[in-house]
Amino acid sequence: MPRERDLMAEPRLSGAGTASTRDSRPARTRTGAVLLAVVALLLGAVGTVGLAGPARSAEWIVLCTGYDPCQAAGYPNSGYKDNSATSYWRQSTGHNCTNYVAYRLVRNGLPNTKPATLSGNAYNWGPAFPSQTNDDPAVGSVAWWNTSFSSTGHVAYVEKVVSADEILVSEDNWGGDFRWRKVTRAGGKWPNGFIHLRDQGATVVDTDVYRPLTPTRLLDTRTGLGAPAAKVAAGTSLALQVSGRAGVPSGGVGTAILNVTVTAPAAAGYLTSYPSGATRPGSRSVTYPAAGTISELVPARLGADGKVRLYTSAAAHLVAEVVGWYPTTGHLVSVTPTRVLDTRTGLGTAQVRVPANGSVDLPVAGAGIVPSTGASAVVLAVSAAAPSAGGWLTAYPTGTTRPTTAHVRYDADAAMTGVVVSRMGTGGKVTIQSTAETDLLVDVVGWFRTGGDHVALAPSRVLDTRIGLGAPTGRVAAGSTVSVPVLGRAGVPTVGVAAVSITLTPIAPTATTAVTAYASGTTRPTPANVTVASGRTRVNAVVVPVGADGSITVHTSAASYLVVDVQGYLKK
Numbered sequence: 001m002p003r004e005r006d007l008m009a010e011p012r013l014s015g016a017g018t019a020s021t022r023d024s025r026p027a028r029t030r031t032g033a034v035l036l037a038v039v040a041l042l043l044g045a046v047g048t049v050g051l052a053g054p055a056r057s058a059e060w061i062v063l064c065t066g067y068d069p070c071q072a073a074g075y076p077n078s079g080y081k082d083n084s085a086t087s088y089w090r091q092s093t094g095h096n097c098t099n100y101v102a103y104r105l106v107r108n109g110l111p112n113t114k115p116a117t118l119s120g121n122a123y124n125w126g127p128a129f130p131s132q133t134n135d136d137p138a139v140g141s142v143a144w145w146n147t148s149f150s151s152t153g154h155v156a157y158v159e160k161v162v163s164a165d166e167i168l169v170s171e172d173n174w175g176g177d178f179r180w181r182k183v184t185r186a187g188g189k190w191p192n193g194f195i196h197l198r199d200q201g202a203t204v205v206d207t208d209v210y211r212p213l214t215p216t217r218l219l220d221t222r223t224g225l226g227a228p229a230a231k232v233a234a235g236t237s238l239a240l241q242v243s244g245r246a247g248v249p250s251g252g253v254g255t256a257i258l259n260v261t262v263t264a265p266a267a268a269g270y271l272t273s274y275p276s277g278a279t280r281p282g283s284r285s286v287t288y289p290a291a292g293t294i295s296e297l298v299p300a301r302l303g304a305d306g307k308v309r310l311y312t313s314a315a316a317h318l319v320a321e322v323v324g325w326y327p328t329t330g331h332l333v334s335v336t337p338t339r340v341l342d343t344r345t346g347l348g349t350a351q352v353r354v355p356a357n358g359s360v361d362l363p364v365a366g367a368g369i370v371p372s373t374g375a376s377a378v379v380l381a382v383s384a385a386a387p388s389a390g391g392w393l394t395a396y397p398t399g400t401t402r403p404t405t406a407h408v409r410y411d412a413d414a415a416m417t418g419v420v421v422s423r424m425g426t427g428g429k430v431t432i433q434s435t436a437e438t439d440l441l442v443d444v445v446g447w448f449r450t451g452g453d454h455v456a457l458a459p460s461r462v463l464d465t466r467i468g469l470g471a472p473t474g475r476v477a478a479g480s481t482v483s484v485p486v487l488g489r490a491g492v493p494t495v496g497v498a499a500v501s502i503t504l505t506p507i508a509p510t511a512t513t514a515v516t517a518y519a520s521g522t523t524r525p526t527p528a529n530v531t532v533a534s535g536r537t538r539v540n541a542v543v544v545p546v547g548a549d550g551s552i553t554v555h556t557s558a559a560s561y562l563v564v565d566v567q568g569y570l571k572k
Contacts, residue, residue, distance in 0.1 A: 253325050259542075260297075274309055280311055340364075397429075459565050503539050522545075
């Protein structure tokens with residue numbers, strides 16, 4: 001069978017764990033290159049093909065290497081040794097990850113005809129089968145890695161599913177050898193997806209993932225929903241029942257993701273969310289000005305009774321919608337909000353205001369709440385207090401370049417709070433920068449486990465109607481929507497994505513506006529994500545399911561400039 005010139009390729013894995021791109025030229029033109037590669041291997045054979053060096057040992061565990069040694073150890077090659085000279089799905093023969101996986105699928109009953117959607121390197125396998133790719137392993141499924149693994153990607157065959165977080169795979173590597181290895185979700189090299197073409201066993205679903213819901217209002221003290229129809233008195237709290245309502249199970253829920261709105265407060269103040277039955281912490285979930293309306297995304301840890309308490313320092317109406325939840329054992333480890341930095345008192349840093357365009361490097365990993373290992377990102381509530389002028393707060397991994405996006409918008413002399421999900425950088429730290437002089441407060445709300453369903457990205461802007469990015473230049477008209485493609489942009493994969501984590505920023509609306517983000521192709525939910533007064537600017541974090549066309553839709557009730565920054569995504 002003739003082979004394509006544009007063949008599937010994957011990394012060559014050497015004893016040192018390095019990856020290289022294979023040559024896609026016909027075999028007869030590769031002879032010289034192969035000889036050179038052999039010489040290079042002989043000269044560089046300090047380590048053998050097989051177990052990775054200590055620096056990468058946490059990423060996977062190699063169980064065996066080589067057809068015969070693996071067979072002798074009880075790890076079969078399922079006949080590939082005797083059939084490796086045959087091309088399957090028009091892949092390069094021999095030691096080649098795509099040919100090996102295609103062989104296994106053909107052996108399981110698929111025809112030896114290359115699927116029409118399949119082309120190029122191994123990283124194309126997931127996009128070639130978008131509706132059959134998710135984050136749940138099954139025996140016989142294809143473990144697929146995109147370019148986060150190497151420049152050409154990789155595929156392997158799932159031999160055993162120990163749990164939703166641990167698998168055994170077999171693989172054959174270009175320029176390397178056949179092997180079996182164990183891969184764990186926490187190890188740092190969990191597949192980007194599992195392709196289900198001819199499974200030989202039941203899919204093992206990861207039960208610890210985020211469960212999105214249709215946004216549903218649970219509380220509105222203006223109407224008496226969930227609490228008496230009256231403002232919550234200053235210095236008091238109410239208990240909001242979350243479990244058992246609006247699609248949230250009655251048990252097993254650790255964290256509810258709420259969109260909380262404070263409206264018509266009698267004075268400037270703040271709101272604190274904390275588990276029912278716990279002592280109220282001195283943290284802030286929402287900071288609000290007098291008489292205004294402010295909405296914030298709040299990861300709310302629930303008490304044993306399935307309730308969360310909402311405390312307000314000033315008399316105000318409170319509104320809350322649930323948009324999703326994590327189970328008690330979920331990938332999001334929520335904690336009772338704990339203050340770790342306050343420049344007013346010298347907690348965690350010097351007792352001095354952050355200067356304009358200054359920053360603070362905040363130790364997070366290993367500092368007492370977030371572990372030094374096993375955490376991929378931290379969830380923070382970041383507040384500006386008594387700023388000298390209007391400005392922005394931006395959080396990012398220490399040691400990396402500051403992104404042009406922002407997490408919190410504040411006005412002069414008005415405190416403001418925003419939720420930030422950030423990876424940790426050098427020394428396990430997060431850097432927080434302010435464009436204007438201000439006091440800075442930071443509370444740890446939780447952290448995400450390594451290998452979990454949430455992937456934090458370097459923040460990237462995908463929509464800015466002020467400059468014509470992603471949509472025509474100008475305000476989006478009142479009552480109109482704008483579609484924002486997200487799959488395949490800003491680091492978000494093209495497949496295996498359930499939702500995106502964004503910051504949504506309405507800027508200078510012509511009248512008070514309510515802005516809502518939702519999955520394209522679905523009905524717009526009634527609750528808004530951000531409410532902004534005429535001429536003002538606000539930022540709110542939003543978790544938005546992705547539509548079938550790979551986009552989200554943003555609606556504004558009044559004419560407004562709109563900005564959307566991608567912060568991360570949630571895997572299916």
